[in-house]
Amino acid sequence: MTIQSPLSFSEIIGLSFLTIGLIVVTPLVIYLLKRLWEKNKCKLVWTPVDFVEHRSNLSYDEFIREYASVGRPVVIADAMKDLKISTKWNFDFFRSECGSIKVIVKENSSDTHSLMTVADYLDYMTSPESNQRLYLADWNICDHPQLFKDYKAPIYFPDWSKGLPKKLPQKYDLPNANIFIGHKDTSIGFHKDQYNASAWVGIICGCKQIVLFTPDQEELFYDGKVDVFNPDLKKFPLYANAKPVEVVLKPGEAIYIPPGWWHQVKNLEDSIGIGSLLIDKCNSELVFQTIREASPIKGYLFPLVLKFPWLGQVLFSIGFI
Secondary structure, three states: OOOOOOOOHHHHHHHHHHHHHHHHHHHHHHHHHHHHHHHOOOOOOOOOOOOOEEEOOOOHHHHHHHOHHHOOOEEEOOOOOOOOHHHHOOHHHHHHHHOOOEEEEEEOOOOOEEEEEHHHHHHHHOOOOOOOOEEEEEEEHHHOHHHHOOOOOOOOOOOOOOOOOOHHHHHOOOOOOEEEEEOOOOEEEEEOOHHHOEEEEEEEEOOEEEEEEOHHHHHHOHHHOOOOOOOOOOOOHHHHHOOOEEEEEOOOOEEEEOOOOEEEEEEOOOEEEEEEEEOOOOOHHHHHHHHHHHOHHHHHHHHHHHHOHHHHHHHHHOOOO
16 A cells, blocks of 8 residues: 655655745744834943942853943953963963964054064063063964963953854954954054944953043044053043043953943053953843944844854855845
């Protein structure tokens, strides 16, 4: 006795493709509809403060509720304590493991760049004859397997780009973890972070001074031309009305900098730091909107590939992004 299938072979194939299509497309549609609703709530939020709180034993939920969701900076005193890099990464490690790597160094608080090997830069840091102020900043961890295997962000700063092709964030200048090595008195210029992203900075060794300002003071900053550590009030008189908040960041500590907050960072000692721009559930729609305004195609694709890394892998492999 022969049992016939109620469906033909071609019908089974067609049904299979339909099922796969629904499995793939349905989450995309639901996500897009959810984002259309969330875009209506998109706005820059911040909380003025007289000082930056130092917290220990802070849970992730407390961090989101008390700081990230209300645009309030915080220093997390024990953020780095359980991370491998806190004990493994030091000047000797970078000399032995990365000495021949060429890196970009910047002249103090400027956009002038040059190339040096890591070993040459570390030699320069200890050279008493040098009057230059060169800073090894924005050294991308993802470009170097010997660094990437050790790297893990503190629990407060999850990496939403995990799972994407490693070259994709670099290609589109998206948030990425970076190393900062600098000697005493070097500084990153006065700025706010791009895309309205938040940021975090952690200290492995040395100390940094950070001066922060709420977003509503932007008109006082002359597009970041002010050096807040030595302001020229004759040239930039409006800065006299600014209300800075200062903090000193010590080894093992990390600071959360909310979206839109202007800041300048100065090394008080020879230091090694690490940090990244941050896209989280509190600022993601703000970031997506900012990217979309600058580049509509990138702005619409970016949230999709973050939510569905497999889509990013496919689009990147076929050269679409």
